[in-house]
Amino acid sequence: MLYPLATLEAEKLRALKNLEQDIGSPVVALAGVEANTAALPEDQLKKLQELEKELGVVQVAVRPH
Template identity: 75%
Template sequence: MLYPLASLESDKLNAIQNLEKVIGGPVVALAGVEAKTAELPEDQLQKLQELEEELGIVLVAVRPN
């Protein structure tokens, strides 16, 4: 399961913004997406991790359908 940022309708965004005011801090909305991660050989995993470090992001290799 992966969790990208959720696309929100205005009523949901307003509800989250109201909650942020109540709790005094930001809230991030994520949406679940079914995905099976790929099992990579060590050399490919290392390349993925090096690119993550270089780009400053998280990468997930998934199995093609």
Template identity: 70%
Template structure:
């Protein structure tokens, strides 16, 4: 299971914003994504890691459906 930023309806967003005010800290809402990761051979893993570094993001290789 992987996680991404949650898609929130306005009521859920309002509840989270109220919680942020109550606790004095930002909150990030995540939701599960049904995906299975794959193990890459070293040469392909290196390519993935190089692109991660260049783009400044986290990349995850997953099995196609």
């Protein structure tokens, strides 16, 4: 399961902003997405990790359908 940022409709975004005000802290909404991760050989995993470091983002290799 992966959890990208959720896209919220106006009403849900309003509820989230109200919660942030109530608790005094930012809240990040994430959406669950079913995904089967790929089992990469060590050399390919190293390439993925190097690019992660270079780009400053988390990357997940998934199995194609």
